Amino acid sequence: MATLVRAPWLVPIVGPPVADGGVLLDDRGRILAAGPFSDVAAHPALRQWGRRASAWREVDGVLMPALVNAHTHLELAWLAGRVGPGGPMPAWIERLLFVRERHPVPDTVMRRAAERLLADLHGQGVAAVLDIGNRSAASALDPPPGPSGKRLYRLFLHELLGAEPPPTPPEAPVTAHAPYSCGPRLLTWAKKESQRQGVPFSIHLAESAEEVAFLRHGSGPFADFFRRRGLVPPSRPGQNPVAYLDRLGVLDASTVCVHVVHATSDDLALLARRGGKVVLCPGSNRFIGVGRPDVAGMLAAGLLPALGTDSPASNERISLWREMRLLAEDHPDLAPADILKMATLAGAETLALDGWGKIAAGATGPLIVVRPGGRQRKNKNTPAAFPQWDALRRAAGQEIEAFLVQHGEHCEVEWLL
Numbered sequence: 001m002a003t004l005v006r007a008p009w010l011v012p013i014v015g016p017p018v019a020d021g022g023v024l025l026d027d028r029g030r031i032l033a034a035g036p037f038s039d040v041a042a043h044p045a046l047r048q049w050g051r052r053a054s055a056w057r058e059v060d061g062v063l064m065p066a067l068v069n070a071h072t073h074l075e076l077a078w079l080a081g082r083v084g085p086g087g088p089m090p091a092w093i094e095r096l097l098f099v100r101e102r103h104p105v106p107d108t109v110m111r112r113a114a115e116r117l118l119a120d121l122h123g124q125g126v127a128a129v130l131d132i133g134n135r136s137a138a139s140a141l142d143p144p145p146g147p148s149g150k151r152l153y154r155l156f157l158h159e160l161l162g163a164e165p166p167p168t169p170p171e172a173p174v175t176a177h178a179p180y181s182c183g184p185r186l187l188t189w190a191k192k193e194s195q196r197q198g199v200p201f202s203i204h205l206a207e208s209a210e211e212v213a214f215l216r217h218g219s220g221p222f223a224d225f226f227r228r229r230g231l232v233p234p235s236r237p238g239q240n241p242v243a244y245l246d247r248l249g250v251l252d253a254s255t256v257c258v259h260v261v262h263a264t265s266d267d268l269a270l271l272a273r274r275g276g277k278v279v280l281c282p283g284s285n286r287f288i289g290v291g292r293p294d295v296a297g298m299l300a301a302g303l304l305p306a307l308g309t310d311s312p313a314s315n316e317r318i319s320l321w322r323e324m325r326l327l328a329e330d331h332p333d334l335a336p337a338d339i340l341k342m343a344t345l346a347g348a349e350t351l352a353l354d355g356w357g358k359i360a361a362g363a364t365g366p367l368i369v370v371r372p373g374g375r376q377r378k379n380k381n382t383p384a385a386f387p388q389w390d391a392l393r394r395a396a397g398q399e400i401e402a403f404l405v406q407h408g409e410h411c412e413v414e415w416l417l
């Protein structure tokens with residue numbers, strides 16, 4: 001049976017918002033047509049099937065694709081509020097390790113916190129997460145059903161550190177932590193493994209100035225960090241992080257570079273030439289104080305970054321809506337339409353979720369309805385100048401996009417179908 005949905009606003013991501021929009025879905029949730037309601041309602045398939053073969057639904061809000069969180073560490077959910085903000089990066093890592101080593105928690109505690117966070121993300125309209133962890137128990141996490149009864153899609157990658165590949169590979173698909181914490185042999189081995197398994201190869205890259213200094217010159221706070229912990233640094237290539245990955249042959253279209261705060265225009269051009277993916281984590285970058293990425297330079301180079309929340313250990317709050325708002329605050333010239341695309345379509349592409357993150361004929365990803373509403377309106381965090389739905393009905397398309405970026409975190413989210 002087909003379903004025809006009508007919404008006051010449709011935000012398709014692959015085109016401008018449509019007032020009084022419609023979407024026609026087949027019985028498996030695949031979009032047959034989308035656009036102005038009058039056009040969609042005249043779709044020949046509806047006439048062919050007749051009234052009995054189709055359902056009708058009217059939703060009151062902004063109909064858009066569900067969000068994709070392209071970088072988090074669910075296994076660190078229990079650390080929320082336990083590691084203070086501020087850098088430099090190696091000092092922050094030391095504080096994280098201190099808490100983890102001094103107060104180890106059993107798998108049950110880790111799992112409970114992670115599953116609560118998953119349920120919370122689902123409630124915010126997140127349909128998929130790219131989850132990185134290095135505890136074996138984290139791979140067995142089971143996303144609980146969200147409000148819609150559906151489960152959130154979670155791709156878990158087991159993150160490795162050190163100089164050499166592990167003698168016994170983990171059960172889950174592997175990935176590498178960062179170029180300063182992984183040796184070249186581990187990096188190339190992990191990349192080959194992820195290619196063999198057909199999953200993205202995610203790596204923290206060019207996150208801090210200290211990382212760049214260490215990779216280029218073998219000095220600075222990261223060198224001190226390794227010395228203090230009695231570790232032999234796994235690599236000192238004398239190159240920028242992006243160029244180093246490229247020299248190792250691990251930079252390609254399935255490589256997901258997370259953060260990319262300290263990259264030159266040459267680095268960005270190289271990343272774009274290789275088809276590499278970028279994930280921005282504005283909340284985490286603020287929390288640790290590593291700086292702001294050159295987002296305009298990325299877009300100019302042809303890179304469309306995805307968005308991630310990183311973990312509750314390095315972020316005040318885990319909300320992809322909040323990440324959109326922070327990105328807009330840090331980069332006032334960015335178009336809200338681009339920010340929404342980062343949180344949906346770019347994330348779907350990062351996770352290789354074909355047909356997700358957009359509303360267009362042939363798309364198959366989950367859809368959500370967003371609107372300012374009852375419960376959230378009373379929330380103490382809700383800004384005073386929070387636009388009401390009645391005003392938004394009469395707004396222009398660009399105002400709707402700006403509204404979602406600015407206020408999405410205080411809206412109600414409903415899953416469609």
Ligand SMILES: [Zn+2]
Pocket residue numbers: 071072073204258310311
């Ligand atoms: Zn991370």
